[in-house]
Amino acid sequence: MLTVYLDSQDFSHFSTKHKDHAKYASLKWELLQLKKDGNVRFVFSDVHVYEVFPKDASATAEGLDRIRTIADFCGSESMPSFTSLIEYEVRSVVSKSTGGEAPVISNNWFPDLGIAGTPMERAPSPPNRKERRAMESQVRKNSSPLAAEFRRNYPFFKDSNVLIRYYGHDVEWCDVVAMIERSIQDITSFATWLACSKDANLNLPEILRGGYVSYVAAVTAIREEVARQVVAIEGAEQRNELAEAIGSGLDKSLVELRASIAHSLMDELGEYDGSVIVDDSMPSFDSLLRYLAELLRRSSQLSTPRKPIGSDFADALHVSYLPRVDIFRTDAAAANALAHIYPARKNDVVADVFKLPDIIRTRVGAESR
Structure with missing residues (x-):
């Protein structure tokens, strides 16, 4: 298929x-x-x-x-969130280098909620028979005040009674987390x-907007600097020299970025002494950088340079899914x-x-x- x-x-x-x-x-x-x-x-x-x-x-x-x-x-049916995908690829490379446990990739579109290791407090021991019967009755009658509150505040939850069963020691926190993730996976609800x-x-739209602004500002600054240098060119030889210098500079910057960006994005790599170079061993991360580099090259060319637009940033994030x-x-x-x-x-x-x-x-x- x-x-x-x-x-x-x-x-x-x-x-x-x-x-x-x-x-x-x-x-x-x-x-x-x-x-x-x-x-x-x-x-x-x-x-x-x-x-x-x-x-x-x-x-x-x-x-x-x-x-x-x-x-x-x-x-x-979703792909992993962009951040989860990039983190997975970086961790996979590091785990191979260190012999550590290989990471598992999630297919949930929403980034990791970060709640798996922070369970809600509950009584240290299961409820007694009387308390359990009362709890089971509330669940059956759908009258639990706690469940009602959750449904009122978070109606997208698919089975808030899982939370009641958690307090009853019938399920564990991982079951609650799984219920929440399943609920978010239903994007309509x-x-x-x-x-x-x-x-x-x-604010979901705002998540991309900051990237739009930063991307356009950075590429526009490079494009305008190239335009200023082109004005001062007097002949074909100088034009060729400038084009070659710009190309070499972009190539050097990309090499440096590939060697540094993973450490910049993931704080936890601060304790890892090895190098993490983004190459085809990280296909999605590699595609993202290749695409951004190509757009930058097109915006830096001497003749008819391409004008950057905000949606370029979102396109680059989409391109990270091309290898998959x-x-x-x-x-x-x-x-x-x-x-x-x-x-x-x-x-x-x-x-x-x-x-x-x-x-x-x-x-x-x-x-x-």
Whole structure:
């Protein structure tokens, strides 16, 4: 079965509330039929959710419809969160170097909650018979005050009675954590609660916005510096020298970044003496850096330098999932860059969503022969 990673714009276009929905309706039906027939599975990442989530109250209906569209295509089949994916690859390399235990990768779109090692307090011993009967009665009648409070505050929880059973020593904290993670995995329920909750202190769109601003500012500064130097050029020879110097500088910076970025991102590597160089042993991390380097190269060229845009940052995060899927949907500009970086995977990167059904059928047919 093929694994397909759609573009965030696809989920917007396939949404029933999008102004061009009619144009995409038959394509949506065709792709979902391919899924129903068992030819393909669609997966989503946390980057999709951050991008399609409503940005403010006025956009709630449209945003939640985009979330439901993700669920229509993917169900609960998600890739690991971007941070979990990068941490997994770095830890895998370190564990091989040190002989330590290999890490386990999560397929939950939401980053690690960090609650596995901090269980809620409960009585040191199980309740007596009378207390247990009262607790079981409350659970059966769905009248537990504690469960009622959780349902009121966190209606996306799938089985808040697990928490009651935890206090009754019938299940352990890991079961509570698993219940919470399963609940968040249902993005429709979780996103609806998050969008409508006045108390939830979690702004999903803002998670990417800071990266947008920093990325555009950094690349724009380099682009403008190149433009200033180009103005001072008097002949072709100087132009060639400048182009060569810029290329060498970018190559050197990328090498230095590959050797330092893992330590910069993960505090726990402070106690690790070995080097952690990002290369193809970390395929997702490597893809991210390759893509960003290509965009920087295009924005630094002397003739018609590319203007950076905020969505480049999100595109780079999406690209980190390319090594882990069979077919990767993106826009024409990103597809062009990826064809330059990964010529062997040119046919796996789809710039025209309307060509996707035929590409899937061709691939499925080739694999079945």
